[in-house]
Each structure stands twice: as structure tokens, then as C-alpha cells.
Amino acid sequence: MFIHQPVLLGPVMDLLRGRGEQIVFIDATLGEGGHAEAFLAEDPRLILFGVERDRQILERASRRLDRFGSRVRLFRMSFLDFFRSASELVVGSPQRIFFDLGVSMFHYQVSGRGFSFRRAEPLDMRLDNEKGFSAEQLIAASSREELRDMIRDYGEERYASAISAAIVAERSKAPIRDSQALARIIGNAVPPSYRHGRIHPATRTFQALRIAVNGELELLSATLPLAFESLAVGGRMGVISFHSLEDRIVKRFYQERNKSCTCPPDSPICQCGGRRRARILTRKPVMAEEAEVRGNPASRSARFRVLEKIA
Ligand SMILES: C[S@@+](CC[C@H](N)C(=O)[O-])C[C@H]1O[C@@H](n2cnc3c(N)ncnc32)[C@H](O)[C@@H]1O
Secondary structure, three states: OOOOOOOOHHHHHHHHOOOOOOEEEEEOOOOOOHHHHHHHHHOOOEEEEEEEOOHHHHHHHHHHHHHHHHHEEEEEOOHHHHHHOHHHHOOOOOOEEEEEOOOOHHHHHOOOOOOOOOOOOEOOOOOOOOOOOOHHHHHHHOOHHHHHHHHHHHHOOOOHHHHHHHHHHHHOOOOOOEHHHHHHHHHHHOOHHHHOOOOOOOHHHHHHHHHHHHOHHHHHHHHHHHHHHHOOOOOEEEEEEOOHHHHHHHHHHHHHHHOOOOOOOOOOOOOOOOOOOEEEOOOOOEOOOHHHHHHOHHHHHOEEEEEEEOO
């Protein structure tokens, strides 16, 4: 049974629907293949390259998309590694590139890797749990200042200082191994008004740990330029982000490609050739309508931006 509802499906299809002979579509964050399935079912000319970092979820997507046969090619790797080798992995230039960032409902509800603070699960949080450091290792090895900066910068958490102090005090008594224990420590570190606020008090800290463990912002910043280079002229790139840190990276990248001159502001003459490379198709990000948010609360924070390559 598939549990992840693809967000903003209507606008994503409207803005990324292909035209022309054969559409090469790269879904750089395949997840459970919800968006991918909709595109494949709608357009029999579409060839899908699906990239996914998480082995377990890729297996689910693979079963789901099996009926499309050779129109689907799957890659288990990070999207950065994929776009580093795109010229070898993809025949021709893709007309559509799509990112639906972050994690899937599968990670919260099924993976058992500590993404959710509602159950006691080992604090792993890696999307590719064969590489890198787990959240437990990160918590154990970071100084109080490092934890504070991480929780403040990646979680935009105003109580980062109190939370990091509480984590350091608790870990000196016993290692913090599970997600519920961490959530309890966070809950006890923040003021009661925050504890009973709109979002669970651990939400922002868990977001920060997940971003840090998976290097999410660095990967996104490094990947967008490579993805743009691989895109065909006339092709489109669409990104759904779920928090302001990601959205800012996407927005700045789009603005940069939308400008005619990209020389530093203090450069006396234009040296870049002054050629505009792209136009932004979404002046404001597309967001979910009320009905979608009611049916799928995860869509509340989704922001979708689309760029068209013109040169
Ligand atoms: C929001 S889900 C995508 C859901 C998908 N659009 C659907 O409808 O089923 C994001 C997916 O991207 C994957 N992911 C996150 N960062 C990645 C990266 N750097 N490279 C490849 N996959 C990544 C996650 O494992 C997750 O499965």
C-alpha cells in the first residue's frame, strides 16, 4: 500500500507537461513514484529517469512503476552524483527535471529510522543508511555550540541555545539513542507556552538534524547548476521545497539564471556575455489550495517554482 500522496500534482503536471516527440523526464527525487506514475500514465511518449537515494523506497517505486517497462530507468544514488554523470547516464538532453525535496511519508511512518518524534525509534535519520553518520553519532560527537548553531540555522529554532544545553546535559548521563527520548529532552528544555504551541516543540530540531545528517542544503546548492546545464534549451526545471532554507536556495538560483548579466556588481564592464539563460515561469511560488491542505497536511508548506531554459 502506498501512503505518500504526491503534493501539488495538478500544478506540477500543468507546468511540466511535455510537448513534442519524445520527452525525457528526470525525477530527481523519485520517492514512492507518485508524481512519476502520473506523468508516465498521461504521456506514452515520456521516458522517465528516476533517481532516489533510499534503497527501501526505491524498491517500492520500482514495483509501482513496473508496468511501464522500458520507459522507466531507475538509479539508486544521490541527485548530485546523478547530475555529475548525467551526460553518460542520459541519452540526449532532458526536457524536464523535477525535484520534490525532503523526505516521504514512508520515512516518518514506516522506515523506523527516527524521523518521527512520536515513536521510540533508533536515531538514524539517514536517507542512505549505508553512508555517513547517523543522528545519534552527530548528537554524541558535536559540541554544545555546534549543536546550537545547527539547530538554529537548519531548524530556524529560537530555543536552539536551551535545547542544545539540555541535550549536552542529558547525554553526559546516558547516550541519547531514540527519537522519543530526544523529543522528551527538547520538550523539557523549552517554555510551556512553546511546548503547547501550534507545532510539536521537537519539529524544528528534528528538521535540523535531518538536514545536517543528509547534507541536504549543500547537495541542493551543488546540484541545481549541474541539473540546469544538463537541461535541453526550451526545457523546464521544477522544484518543490518544504522550508524556507531550501526555497531561498531555489529562488536565488532561478533569479541568477534569469538575469542578463551575472558579473559581480563591482565589475566595471560585463564579462559574462550578458546572455540571459532562463526565464522564471512562477513569479510567486505555487502553493497548495485549502482543499489539498485539508486532505494532505504535508502539502501546507510546499512551494513549487519553475524555470525555463532559453539559452
Ligand atoms: C518528498 S519525497 C518524493 C515523493 C515523490 N514525488 C512521490 O510522489 O512519491 C522526496 C524523496 O527524495 C529522496 N531524496 C532526498 N534527497 C535526495 C538526494 N539528494 N538524492 C536522491 N534522492 C533524494 C528522499 O529519499 C525521498 O524519497
